[in-house]
Amino acid sequence: MLILTCPAQLQRLEGALRRSLPLALPVTGTPLSPLPRAVTGTPMSPLPRAVYGAVMNINRGNPGEFEVAVDSWPDFGAVLARRSGEVAGGDVGRGVGTVPWHAPGGLRAPPGAPQMPVDDCYRNMHAAFYRDVGAYRALLETPGCLRWDTAFHVFGGPGRGGGLQEGVATVSQAIAGTKGVELEVSQYYTYLHPDPSTMPEPRLDPGVRVGSLSPAHVDLLNETWAFGGNGRSRRYLAEVLERFPSLCLQDGAGQPLCWALTDPFGTGAHGYTLPAHRRRGHMRAVLALAARRAQARGFPAFGHTATGNRPMQRLQEELGHRQLPGLCRFVLHNPGLGRAGP
Template sequence: MQILTCPAQLQRLEAALRSSLPRALPVYGAVLNINRGNPGDFEVVVDAWPDFGAVLARRRGEAPVNDSYRSLNSAFYRDVGAYRALLESPGCLRWDAAFHIFGLQDGVVTVSQDIALAKGVELEVTEYYTYLHPDPSTLSEPQLDPDVQLGALSPAHVELLDSTWPYGGNTWSRRYLHELLQRFPHLCLQGPAGDLLCWVLSDGFGAGAHGYTVPAQRRRGLMRALTIMAARRAHARGFPVYGHTATGNRGMHRLQEELGHRRLPGLCRFVLHNPGLARAEL
C-alpha cells in the first residue's frame, strides 16, 4: 500500500484514470480535485506504483468511528485481486469503524462481502444509476424567470438542506453538508425575497450531490435550469459532468435523459460497513 503525495505521481495517476473512464469516474473526480488545490483534503492510496492494480480515494486523517459521511472511499481497480489485497493491507481501512466504499465495478461489492464475512462485519448496499453527460458544451445557458435569481448557499442553510436530504437527520450529516458548502461548488435559485427555491451541490469526488426543489416551486423548470448551469460550470473547470441518482427517482432520470446525459451500464453501489455504528449518535 502506498499513499501518493508527489504532484508528478498524482498527475500521472490522473492521466491513467482518464484512460479508464467511465469506470474510474468516482476516483478520477477526486484526483481532479486533489490536483487543483485539494479543497476537500483528500488523498489516494494505491496497491503499488507505478503499475497499480487498485486505487482508493478518501479524506485524509482519521474520522470518528461512527462518522460514515467523512469515511467515504471511492474505488477503482484494474485487477480485482489487487483490490482485495489493498483493502486487506494494514492501515488501509478501519474495519471496526463505519465507512462507505463506492464504485462502478462489481468487485466493489463482492470483495467487501468476502472480507466482511471473514471479519464478522455487517454491510448495507445501496444502488444508484450513474449518469454522465458526453458533451456539456452543447447545453445552452437557460433563461430564468424575472422573479428568480441565481444565488449562493451559506452555512445558515445547512439545517434546511439536511431536513430535505434522504440521508440527513444527524450530527454527521449536517457537518458533511456544511463542509460541502465550504469546499465545493454549488448553486441555488432564490426568489425576490432571497428565499431558497432550488439547489444543487457537488462533492469531493467531482459528482453532483444533494439537489432539491421546494415543493411549492416544482413544475417551473427550476431544477432543469440549475442542472444545466451546474453542468456548464463543471465542464468549464475541466470536470466530467456526472452524478448518481436513486434507482427509483424517475423524475430525475427523465430530466437527465432529456438533457442528453447517458446512463452508464450497470449500477453504482455504495457499500456501508458497520451500519449499526453509523447510526450511533454523538
C-alpha cells in the same frame, strides 16, 4: 500499499484514470477541457469516475483533504481515495513521492493525523477503482488500509459494459464476512453529459435568479436531505458547502428554491427543489447550469440517481445526459454503528 504524495505522480495518476474514461462518450467542446478531446482506452475499460474526481480535486488544492492509496506504483492494479490520515500504520518516508504503510507493532496513526470518528459514515467516505479485483482485495486487506471497526462507505462506479466494478461490493462482502462486519449496499445509475456546452440556455421565471449556497443554509439542506437530519449529516453538509461549488435558484428575497451541490468526488449531488416550487422547470435549469460550470472547471459533468427515481432519470435524459452501463454502488460498513451517533 503506497500513499502517493508526489505532485508529479498524482498528475500521472490523473492522466491514467482519464484514459480509462469511456470511448463511447466522444466530446466536441470537451467536458474535460483543457484536457485532450479524445480519450484513449479499451472498449471494456472500467470507469474510475469517482476516484478520478477525487484525484482532480487533490491536484487542484485538495479542498476535501483526501489522499490516494495504491497497491503498487506505477503499475497499479487498485486505487482507493480516502480522507488524509485515515490510514493507521507506520514507517513514513520511504521512497520518493510514496509512503509505504505497515503495522509492525499494531495499528497506529501517524503523528498529527486527525482522529477518525468511528460512527461518522458521512465523513468516512471512500472511492475505489481497480483494474485487477485481486489487487483491490489485497489492498483492502492490507493492515491500516481501512478501519473495519468504524462506520464507513466505499463507493464504486459502474463498469463499461455493465458492472465491471462489481468487485467493490463483492470484495467488501467477502472481507466483512471474515470480520463479522455488517453491510448495506445501495445501487444507483450514473449519468454523464458528453458536452454541456450544447445544452439549451435555461429560462428562469421572472423574479428568480441564480446564486450559490453558503454554510448559512446548512440547516435547510440537513432538514430536506433524505439521509440528513442528524448532527453528523449537518457537519458533512457544512463542509461540502464551505469547500466545494454549489448552485441554487433564489427568489426575490434571496431564499433558495432549488439547488445542487458538488461532493468531494466531483459528483453533482444533493439536488432538491422545495415542494412549493416544483413543476416550474427549476431543476432543469439547475442541472444545465451546474453541468456547464463543471465543464468550465475542467471536470466531467456527472451524477448518480436512485434506480427508483424515474422523474430525475427522465429529466437528465431530456437534457442529453447519458446513462452509463451497469450500476454504481455505495457500500455502507457497520450501518448499526453509523446510526448510533448523534
